[in-house]
Amino acid sequence: MMVIQLISAGQYFLCGSVLIGALLAFFYHLSTAARLETAAQMKDIAQAKKIMLIGLLLRFLMIAVVLGVAARISTDLFLTSSMCFIVFYVTALGVLVYFGRR
Numbered sequence: 001m002m003v004i005q006l007i008s009a010g011q012y013f014l015c016g017s018v019l020i021g022a023l024l025a026f027f028y029h030l031s032t033a034a035r036l037e038t039a040a041q042m043k044d045i046a047q048a049k050k051i052m053l054i055g056l057l058l059r060f061l062m063i064a065v066v067l068g069v070a071a072r073i074s075t076d077l078f079l080t081s082s083m084c085f086i087v088f089y090v091t092a093l094g095v096l097v098y099f100g101r102r
Contacts, residue, residue: 002084017070017077021084024066028059028085029092 006014035055039048063085071078 002087006080011076014076014080017081018084020066020070021081022088024063024081025085025088025092028063028089031055031059031062 002018003015006012006018032055035052039051042048042051067078067082067085070081
């Protein structure tokens with residue numbers, strides 16, 4: 001829907017940043033799930049904490065790099081990709097909360 005709104009507004013150059021924000025949110029959740037799965041299978045709690053901390057730092061680094069590049073290119077690209085990341089992130093969290101209650 002975001003891409004359709006951008007196309008109807010005539011801002012075709014921002015459609016790629018919507019894709020970048022969506023992919024960033026997808027890989028953020030994918031890496032979180034992978035780290036949680038790895039930490040859940042560990043028998044040593046200290047090692048599981050270390051893996052989770054490393055994963056947290058890597059995810060924050062990934063977000064900082066992608067949004068930093070978008071900010072250097074253009075303010076519009078930065079805002080579009082960060083807003084798309086936030087929308088997809090909140091939507092995915094909502095889905096996880098909804099299906100986690102069952």
